[in-house]
Amino acid sequence: MSVVVLMEEGDPSRQMLTLARKFGAPLHGVPMDAFTPFAPDSVAAVLEYAAEELHATAVFAAGTDRGNEVMARLAARTDLPLAANCIAAEPGDPVQLTRQRWGGSLLEEARMHTTRALITVAPHSVRIEEGVQPLAVDVNRFQIDAKDQVVRVSEHVAPPGGGVSLAEAKVVVSGGRGVGSKEGFAILEELASLIGARVGCSRVVTSAGWRPHTDQVGQTGTKISPDLYIACGISGATQHMAGCKGAKKILAINADPEAPIMSLADYSVVGDLKEIVPAISAEIRKSR
Amino acid sequence: MKILVCVKRVPFTGGKMVLNADGTALETRHLGFTISPHEECGVEEAVRIIEAVGGESVVLTLGPPDAVEQLRDAMSLGIDRALHLQTDAGEWDGQATAGAIVGAIHADEEASGPFDLILFGNESADAGGYQVGLRVARALGRPCATGLKGVKVDGSSVRCEQDTGAGRDVYVLPLPAVITVREGLNLPRYPSVPGRMRAARKPMTTLNRPARPEPRLELVRLAVPGGAGRKTQRLGTGSAAAPAVVEMMRTIGVV
Incomplete structure (x- = not known):
């Protein structure tokens, strides 16, 4: 058995x-x-x-x-x-x-x-x-057919350098549809650089071409487990929550108090992220 | 070159999972449907390869009569024709799905020549079985690489890049081959109005309705998990909430 x-x-x-x-x-x-x-x-x-x-x-x-x-x-x-x-x-x-x-x-x-x-x-x-502790199987005892060796790794491409990966980041600042444009992410980038965070996004954002897919948090993107996840203008669809539910704490910033994420997060702020995110950055600078 | 891409019709789930009365499926009366995300990239890749090297692209789905919507969507993006393995309601497990698809592939290859490349999504958004593409590849006796975010057809082989979380592993497979792809492989185009009009005239073949084999992995019922149990604390409204946010960040030690 x-x-x-x-x-x-x-x-x-x-x-x-x-x-x-x-x-x-x-x-x-x-x-x-x-x-x-x-x-x-x-x-x-x-x-x-x-x-x-x-x-x-x-x-x-x-x-x-x-x-x-x-x-x-x-x-x-x-x-x-x-x-x-x-x-x-x-x-x-x-x-x-x-x-x-x-x-x-x-x-x-x-x-x-x-x-x-x-x-x-x-x-x-x-x-x-x-x-x-499992017992070790001696794999060398088995004869491996040539056809089972056709599919094998022939080369490894190193990841692009620079910074901590999204999956391993301690803090992630993410934007969704509410950010409004590619340029709209500048205020998220600013906050992220102040606190050593990575910028992420929802699937809507990558589908629109505002951010690369490597930034996407979600079921079909990256699954993350940071200490703090700051979700700006993200509604909280199941596709997205499947990627961020591992976060220790979630802060949701959203204009719509009825958005699903506003009751799935630990902390919420209601209002325009274009005002709130820069205000948080200013507050951090002020306190240093 | 002749390419097949296999897709699955899945609901757009939105913010909340709601089950039907007997708890065996999502309540989809108020939901729209889409091609499962990884497979949208499979469709885009098939269209791009045929645009580059010429030939024919085919889309296949196993699903209910309404799945013609997803087949038309794929054709509006540039796929040339569609095969529909039409099913009744009821869950098809990975083995049953793969078996029916293999039958359809054999029939199409007999009629119009072999597929050089067959694409699947790495896993479906809903059932997430992680197995149909590999089962089909095995039955056809063709090599298969999975979870790809880079695909390059080069004459008689295909270079496959698999994201490992620490860079990419590269596999080079001789054609004909089967590959399974992931979202992020490419950025799928949006259908154009002329594309939609052309799609309405493209050939759609409904295949003899296959009988559903007894499932060996049998769905009994679904349940919505109890949630992370987070209790939400409102930190304020508008920019006036900034001090409370920074205070919270200090408390949990991230600033």
């Missing part, structure tokens, strides 16, 4: 183990970086062979980009169902699951009919249990 787990560096894999161990013991770990350069079909092949050999009841991975990708490759090659981004799972026939939809804005209760459960666990949705 063993379980195979796909392991990456970081907390999401350790969180995943909390659900995986409900499906049996021992846990057998396959490292995501088993092959250099990275070759996702090769990793999926190892998961398939290891699960067969160990008669695994389930294969688990963290719901990271790579985790979801490799597990979908495993699902495709074994023709088994895959449940992505689960937050709860109970073994049985059928397997009972709760999984995220809409980037976590909605939850789905589901049943999985399968001989081997393939599950990824949504990052930061499950608590880490200390002291769970």
